[in-house]
Amino acid sequence: MGERVCLAANTFQINEDLVSSYGYALQDLNPIHFDDKAAEDAGYPAKVAHGMILMTLAQKTITLKEVGWFASMYEARFTAPVFVGERIFIEPVMLSEEESMMQFRIEAQNRGGKKVLDGFVVFTKRSST
Numbered sequence: 001m002g003e004r005v006c007l008a009a010n011t012f013q014i015n016e017d018l019v020s021s022y023g024y025a026l027q028d029l030n031p032i033h034f035d036d037k038a039a040e041d042a043g044y045p046a047k048v049a050h051g052m053i054l055m056t057l058a059q060k061t062i063t064l065k066e067v068g069w070f071a072s073m074y075e076a077r078f079t080a081p082v083f084v085g086e087r088i089f090i091e092p093v094m095l096s097e098e099e100s101m102m103q104f105r106i107e108a109q110n111r112g113g114k115k116v117l118d119g120f121v122v123f124t125k126r127s128s129t
Contacts, residue, residue: 005102006063009091014049019084022053046083054082054090054117058106061092068126069102076119080110087111100125 023033031038032048039047055076082088090108097103101124108117 004064004066004097005094006065007092007094007104008061008063009089010057010061011087011089012057014053014082014084014086014088016047016084018053019047019049022050022056026050026052044081044083046085049082049084049086051076051078051082051117054078054088054108055119057088058090058092058108058117058119059121061090061106062104062121062123064123066125068128069123070126071121072101072124073122074119075121076106076117078116079118080114080116082110082116088116090117095120100127 019033023029028050032042032044033050034047036047055074088108088110090106093105095103095105101122103120103122105120106117107115110116
């Protein structure tokens, strides 16, 4: 595994700038991401981070050392909301490795140890034709 991939569990701070930049870049301007009152009215204690931010950060914990690989499948289940201001710990685990495919499980937890993301990603090597 060490020759083709580096796995690095990491902790990420979910801050206002991250949520705002992500929301504006993707035009996901749901008020629960930007306004405390809107989040409270929706039943949340604070502004909610976009779920896809977690998937993006999770993929950053996997570094492929060879060119020609791409994420061919990415599945995730958001098991609890993540709020602006939280710190999230993300850990990848290799499930399988073949010549042209690698599969990883990705889990994320908040500071209290509650699982907020459960998923997996498959990387496939492009065929050289």
